[in-house]
Amino acid sequence: MEPTLKFFSGFAPNDLWFMGEAALRTLWISVLSISLGTVLGTLFGWMLYEGRRAAALTLAPVLDVFRSVPLIIQLVLFYNFAPIMGLNLDPFASGTVILTVYTAALVANVARGGIEAVGAPIRRAARSLGMSYWRDLRHVVLPIGGRAVFPSWVGVALGVMKDSALVSVLGYVELLKASQILITRTQEPFLILALAGAFYFALSYPVSRYATHLENRWAQ
C-alpha cells in the first residue's frame, strides 16, 4: 500500500530564495513607511508643540485614534475604504499608507517630547544670539532634543518593522506570509518559522542593543 501521490514536498533550496525575496519586501515596506512616517510625525509633533490648545483639540484626537485601534483593523478598514473613495490601491500601497500614518502618530508624541526636552533658557539664548526661529529649531532643538528621544524613536521604528508583518492580512507577501505559504506546502513549520524569526531577531536585536548603548553613553 505505497502512496502513489505526494501532496507535500519538502523544503527545497529554492524556497530559501522565496523567503529571501519576501524578507526584502518586509524590509522595503518598513523602511519606506518608517522614513515617511518619521518626517510626517516630526511635523505633527512640532504642530502639537506649537499649536497648544488648537492642536490639542484637533490633531491630537485624530492621532490618538491610530494608537487606540488595532493596526490590523486599520489596514482592513483602509484597504476597503479606498475603493469607496474611488482610489484603487494595491495591498502594498494601502499597507504603506496605513503604516506611515501609524508611524507618524507614534513619532508625533516622541517628537513633541524631544522639543519639550530642550529647555526654554537654551532656546531664548539661541534667539538672543540672533538666530531666527527656524535656525534655532534646526541647529539647537534638533541636535539636543533629537538626542534625548533617539532611543524612543528607535523603539517606535523597530515596533513598526515588526508590525509590518500585519500587512500580510491584505495579501502582501512579506516574510511571515511567505512562511505561512511554505508551511502549508512543506509541512515543516518549525524550520520555516525558526528562519523567519531569526531574520526579525537579527534585524531588531542589534539595533535595540545599539540604541541602549547610545542611551547609556549620552546619559553620562
Add this chain to the structure above:
Amino acid sequence: MFDYNFHWRPVMKSLPDLLEAASLTLQVAVLAMVLGIVIGLCLALARLHLRGPVYWFATAWVELARNTPALFQLFFFGFGLGAFGLHLSPYLIVLAGLSFNCAGYLAENFRGGFKAVPETQIRASRSLGMTPWQAYSRVVIPQVFRIVYHPITNQMVWAVLMSSLGMLVGFRELSGETQFFASRTFRIFEYFAVTAVIYYVIVKVILLSSRLMAARLFRY
C-alpha cells in the same frame, strides 16, 4: 463623490454578537496580563539575582519576546508547536502568545523598577529589624509598583490591541467575529468600522479607569 451605499443594518443586527466577542477579547487580554505579570515578575527577578542557566533562559525569553513580531509568536504557538504534535485550540494559541509577549515586555519594566529602588533601602530596613520578606513587601514593592503602574496600563492596552491578531489564527474574538460576519455579508467596511469604534471605546475605558485608580492609589 460616493458611489457606494452604506448598509449599517446587518451590522446593527449582529451588534450583540460583536459585543459578546468583545467581552471574549477583554477576557483573553486580562488573563494574558495576569499571566504576563506573574511570569514577568519571575523573569525580572531571575535576571536580577540569578546566574547560570536560569538567567540565560529568562534573558532569551525577554529578548525573543521583544525582538520578534507578536504575529510570529502566535504562529509559533499555532503551527510551530503543531510540528511536535501539540495542537492548541485558537483560544490557547492567543492566550499563550499574548502571555509570552506581555511577560517579556513587562519583565524589562519590572527590572527597571527594581533597579530604581536603591539597595541601601533594603539594608536600612534590614537593620531596622525587618525580615527580608517584610523589607521587600513594605519598602521595595510599593515603590516598584508606583514606577511600573503606567507601563502596566500601557501593556494592558497593547494586550487588547494585540488580541486582534487572533483573527489570523482562527480565534473568534472581536476581530475574528467581525471578519466572520464581514465575509458572510460582504459589508466589510461597515463591520470593521463598528469594530474599530468598539476597540477605541475599550481602550479609552481602560485608560480612564487606570487614571481613576491611580488617583486613589497614589494619594500620598
